Structures are given as C-alpha cells and as structure tokens.
Amino acid sequence: MTRSFTDEFAAGLASYGGRPCIEFEGRWYTGDEVAAYGDAIARALRDAGVPDDAPVGLVVRNRLPHAAAIIGFLAAGRTVSMIYSFQSPEAVARDVETLALAAVVADVEDWTAPVVDAARRAGSAGVAIDLRTPPVAALMSRDPGRTHARAEPGVALQILTSGTTGPPKRQSIPTPVLQRTVFSVTSGETAPADAPPELAYWQFGGIGVCQLIAGIFNGRRIVMLERFSVDGYVAAVRDHRITRSGVQPAVIRMLLDADVAKEDLASLEFLISASGPLDPETRDEFESRYGIPIVLAYGATEFAGSLCAWTPDLRQQFGAAKRNSVGRALPDVQLRIVDxxxxxxxxxxxxxxxxxKVAPIGPDWIRTTDIASIDTDGFVYLHGRADGAINRGGFKILPETVRRVLISHPAVRDACVVGVPDGRLGQVPFAAIEVAPGHPVPSDDDLADLVRRSLPVYNVPVAFTVVDELPRNPALKVSLPAVAALYRAR
Incomplete structure (x- = not known):
C-alpha cells in the first residue's frame, strides 16, 4: 500500500531519534527534541479546545520553536496558515481576525496587545512559544460558540507569496503536492547520512519552508539561521562544510561587498541563485573571485517549489553554453510561452x-507574470516581469499598492512609486509626492510609518521627494523614467 506524504514525512522525523536534526543559535536539537516540542504545542492546542483537524495560524519566524511547530503540524496532518511576523502588530492583528482560525500560535514577543485583542474578537485560542520560557503556554481558550475556518480538503499548508501582484496572498498547497516540493528542492537527488547539512535561512512563511520540509522528509540535518547576515551565513558554510546553497541575488552582492575570505567559502561546490534576476557582472565577479559557479533557478510559491533546474548532467553538458538559462523544466512540469x-x-x-502545467497541481495551464523564452533545446530564459513589480532583494513590491496607501494620507494629493537601482538589493522603492493644497508637507517619517502600518516593511520607500506636479507624458500618465530621474537628482 502506498504511504501518504504525511506518513512519509512523519517517518522522516522519526528517523532522527536521538541524532542531530536542527542546529539553531549554536546548539543542535535532536529529532526527539524537535518532535517533543511539536507534541507540546499539540497538547496545548487540545487543552485550549482546538480539534485535531482544525487549521491553525502561525505567526512565523525562523526560530527553533516555529520550525518544530511546522514540522509537528505536517507530521500530524494538521493544516497550518502562515502569517508574516515582520508586519506591524496592527497588520498581524488584521490577519488574525480575518483568518478566523480556531487557534493562533506565535512567539511570545508577537503576542502584542493588538494581536491579543484580535484573537479575542475572533474567538481564537492563542498559544505562545519561546525557547526562553516554559515550552508552551495557552493564553486563551477557543471560543466554542464561534464558527471558525475549516481546513480545505487535502490542504497541508497555506504559505505566503512575496506580493508580486499586490499584498502577499496565501497560497494553498495540497498535501500530495508536497511530494513534488521535496523533489523540486532536491532535483530527485539523495544524499548519504554523513552529507553536510542543509542551510536554511529563507523565510519559512513563504517558499523558504520548502527547504525545511525537504530536509525533514529526507532525514537530513539542517542548520537554521533566523535571518541572513554575512557573518552568520559564512560561519555556517565554513563550520559545517556546506557544499551547495540557494541564495537570493542580493546575497551574492553582499558577500562580495564584505570581501569574504576565499577559504571561508571553499567547501561550496556551487550556488543556486533564485528569487530574482542576477546581473551578469555580479555573477562574473563572484565566480572570478571565488571560483564557485553560480547556476540559475526558477520557481514560485504557487507551484510549491521549482519549475526548472540544472541537474549535474545538464551542468556538465550545457553549463558553459547556456549559463544564462534557469535550466530545463522538471519532469513533472510542462512549460510554454504565449503571447x-x-x-x-x-x-x-x-x-x-x-x-x-504541473502534474501534481492539476491539468490547467497556469500563467505567470514572467517574460521568458524557451530555446530549441528546452532551456528557459527569463527576461523580466510583465507586471512592473519592484524586486527588493527577493521581496516583490507592487508600486500601485504602495501608492494607494500614500494617497490615503490627507496631505497627499497624488503619488508615484518606482523602483530604483540598489547595489545590494537590486531594486528599492522610491516615491514622489504631490501635496494637496492647503496642507503642510508631511515628513518622510510620517509617510514611512503610514506604509509600515499598512504593508510589510519591505514596501516602505527608501526616500520621498515632494514635487509641485508629477511629471506626465502626453497621454497624461505619470512618466516613470522621469520620476526615477528625481531620485538620481537628489
């Protein structure tokens, strides 16, 4: 009888036993410890009156308790809906109330007054997790008199996009699709038990959770960073002899700018650059300085992992001739280019x-907003985005979404937000503002705080400028190049 993904994932977790499973902040946690923490969370949910099959929300951070929560939920077949922690407390509270889940799990520091109030209004149970306190403490019980969201049939996760077409959306990932998530992360390759650990630092609220899932499924050790820093990343690679790592283009630039010693990265056989375009100059500079090849990859949240990949055989045969390609479609993927x-x-x-078209997801063709081409050998090349989104170090920002927030300020008559070049992050948002007659000019801090309260923090423009009138073309549309020129003229 074929085992379900949930059964296989639970078996992967059980396979660690007393062996190291996850390293976090310098300490290895065994599989037994990770499983016990997940069990403690499950007990707290039961004690709070939450049914075992009810979906729960997780205000997610890349910390050991949060990883254990995700692992425990998946091993038990419980649906978990991610909530970004790097939003303002008011934004987290809006998510909690809107989701109307039977329970919300969050770090102690994320149970702010607005979030607690929102959970009370929704009748949700609240569970606090923190390594520095007793493992789990129920803050409140589920209100049995309230109707809460039910799990979508067969759905394991609701992860967040980075907001390409607006504010981040929750993408439902069916349990069977997680099998292809594991395959897409590993390209079907297995590793011996003594292989170097996987390095996980991408945010677990979105596509970054795929690496955690694949690692546990395959019984691999995982080194986890709460967030990227050059020192933390380099230490992990050097100390654990990491052989390969997926990185955002901004990471490559940051490693170059920090002038990391070549010997500290010597264990890396190659890097996989994803989540945005990598400019050829940066790639050439990195490969020349460190002798570490960079291969390009492509995936998306809605596809639960990668669509294209470079296998070792493909790298050997085509790596030099097609180095600007993101690879060929994975075996369970069909790709096409349309007008x-x-x-x-x-x-x-x-x-x-x-x-x-991804077989485990369904029979329909899914249109992306990426401009691409496919050559006669089936290799895919990306040429930009069709939606005008700003790619800030891997996080996608829709200018119109930020503009709508800015013009909600009573002193702002109109605004335009454009992406401007940034040596570290690729692009960052910049805003030009028209002030409404009779109103004082709002300060940059006021405008930044307005955006921060309404949207994830990466949407906040790096600078604002006030103009009498926004520059417009003959069709009376704001000229984006002219607005970008205002940034260069500052």
Missing part, C-alpha cells in the same frame, strides 16, 4: 509570458 494579448503559443526563442 500576452492573444494567448497564442509562441515559437522557440520568442519572448512572451511563461505558462506552466
């Missing part, structure tokens, strides 16, 4: 919108 206006299938080499 954005007519939907007509385009020939090899022509640029258009990329569409994908």
């Amino acid at each position: 954005p206006d007519t939907g007509a299938h385009l020939a090899a080499g022509e640029q258009g919108l990329l569409e994908a």
Whole structure:
C-alpha cells in the first residue's frame, strides 16, 4: 500500500531519534527534541479546545520553536496558515481576525496587545512559544460558540507569496503536492547520512519552508539561521562544510561587498541563485573571485517549489553554453510561452509570458507574470516581469499598492512609486509626492510609518521627494523614467 506524504514525512522525523536534526543559535536539537516540542504545542492546542483537524495560524519566524511547530503540524496532518511576523502588530492583528482560525500560535514577543485583542474578537485560542520560557503556554481558550475556518480538503499548508501582484496572498498547497516540493528542492537527488547539512535561512512563511520540509522528509540535518547576515551565513558554510546553497541575488552582492575570505567559502561546490534576476557582472565577479559557479533557478510559491533546474548532467553538458538559462523544466512540469494579448503559443526563442502545467497541481495551464523564452533545446530564459513589480532583494513590491496607501494620507494629493537601482538589493522603492493644497508637507517619517502600518516593511520607500506636479507624458500618465530621474537628482 502506498504511504501518504504525511506518513512519509512523519517517518522522516522519526528517523532522527536521538541524532542531530536542527542546529539553531549554536546548539543542535535532536529529532526527539524537535518532535517533543511539536507534541507540546499539540497538547496545548487540545487543552485550549482546538480539534485535531482544525487549521491553525502561525505567526512565523525562523526560530527553533516555529520550525518544530511546522514540522509537528505536517507530521500530524494538521493544516497550518502562515502569517508574516515582520508586519506591524496592527497588520498581524488584521490577519488574525480575518483568518478566523480556531487557534493562533506565535512567539511570545508577537503576542502584542493588538494581536491579543484580535484573537479575542475572533474567538481564537492563542498559544505562545519561546525557547526562553516554559515550552508552551495557552493564553486563551477557543471560543466554542464561534464558527471558525475549516481546513480545505487535502490542504497541508497555506504559505505566503512575496506580493508580486499586490499584498502577499496565501497560497494553498495540497498535501500530495508536497511530494513534488521535496523533489523540486532536491532535483530527485539523495544524499548519504554523513552529507553536510542543509542551510536554511529563507523565510519559512513563504517558499523558504520548502527547504525545511525537504530536509525533514529526507532525514537530513539542517542548520537554521533566523535571518541572513554575512557573518552568520559564512560561519555556517565554513563550520559545517556546506557544499551547495540557494541564495537570493542580493546575497551574492553582499558577500562580495564584505570581501569574504576565499577559504571561508571553499567547501561550496556551487550556488543556486533564485528569487530574482542576477546581473551578469555580479555573477562574473563572484565566480572570478571565488571560483564557485553560480547556476540559475526558477520557481514560485504557487507551484510549491521549482519549475526548472540544472541537474549535474545538464551542468556538465550545457553549463558553459547556456549559463544564462534557469535550466530545463522538471519532469513533472510542462512549460510554454504565449503571447500576452492573444494567448497564442509562441515559437522557440520568442519572448512572451511563461505558462506552466504541473502534474501534481492539476491539468490547467497556469500563467505567470514572467517574460521568458524557451530555446530549441528546452532551456528557459527569463527576461523580466510583465507586471512592473519592484524586486527588493527577493521581496516583490507592487508600486500601485504602495501608492494607494500614500494617497490615503490627507496631505497627499497624488503619488508615484518606482523602483530604483540598489547595489545590494537590486531594486528599492522610491516615491514622489504631490501635496494637496492647503496642507503642510508631511515628513518622510510620517509617510514611512503610514506604509509600515499598512504593508510589510519591505514596501516602505527608501526616500520621498515632494514635487509641485508629477511629471506626465502626453497621454497624461505619470512618466516613470522621469520620476526615477528625481531620485538620481537628489
């Protein structure tokens, strides 16, 4: 009889036993310890009157208790819906109330007054987790008189996009699809028990959780960082002899700017650059300085992992000739390029919108907002985005979303937000503001705080400028290049 993903994942967790499973803040936690922490959370939920099959929310951080919570939920077949922790308390509270879940699990520091009040209004049970306090403490019980969200049939996770088409959306990932998540992270490769650990630092609230899932499923040791820092990343690679790592393009630039010693990265056989375009100059500089090849990859939250990959055989045969490609489609993926206006299938080499059909997800073609081409050998090349999103170090920002927040300020008549180049993050948002007549000019701090209260912090523009009138083209549309020029003129 074929075992379900949940059964196989639970078996992967059980396989660690007393062996090291996750390293966090310099300490290895065994599989037994990770499982026990997840069990403690499950007991707290039961004590709070939460049914075992009810979905729960997790205000997620890359910390050991949160990883243990995710692992425990998946091993038990409980649906978990992610809530970004790097939002303002008011934004977290809005998510808690909107989701109307039977329970919310969060770090002690994230149980702020607005979040507690929101959970009370929703009738949700609240569980606090923190390594520095008793493992789990129920803050409140579920209100049995309230109707709470039910689990979608077969859904294991609701993870968050980085907001390409607006504020981050929750993408439901069915349990069977997690099997392809594991495959897409590993490209089907297995590793011996004594292989170096996996390095996990991408945010678990989104696509970064795939690495945690794949690691546990395959019984691999995992070194976990709460957030990226050059020192933390380099120490992990050096001390654990990491052989490969997925990184955002901004990370490559930061390693170069920090002038990391070549010997500290010597164990790396290659890096996988994903989550945004990597400029050729940065790639060439890194490969020349460190002798570590960089391969490009492509995936998305809605596909629960990668769509394309470079296998060792492909790297050996085509690596030099097609180094700017993100690889070929994985075995369970079909890709095509279509005309954005007519939907007509385009020939090899022509640029258009990329569409994908992923067998475990369903029979439909899913259209992306990425402009791409596919050559006659089936290799995929990305050429930008069709939606004008700003890619800030891997986080996607929709300018119109930020503009709507800014013009909600009573002193702002109109605004325009554009992406401007940044040597470390690739792009950052910049805003030009028209002030409404009769109003004082709002301060940069006031405008930044307005955005911060409404959207995840990465949406906050790096600078603001006030103009009498926004520059417009003959069609009376704001000229984006002219607005960008205002930033360069500051």
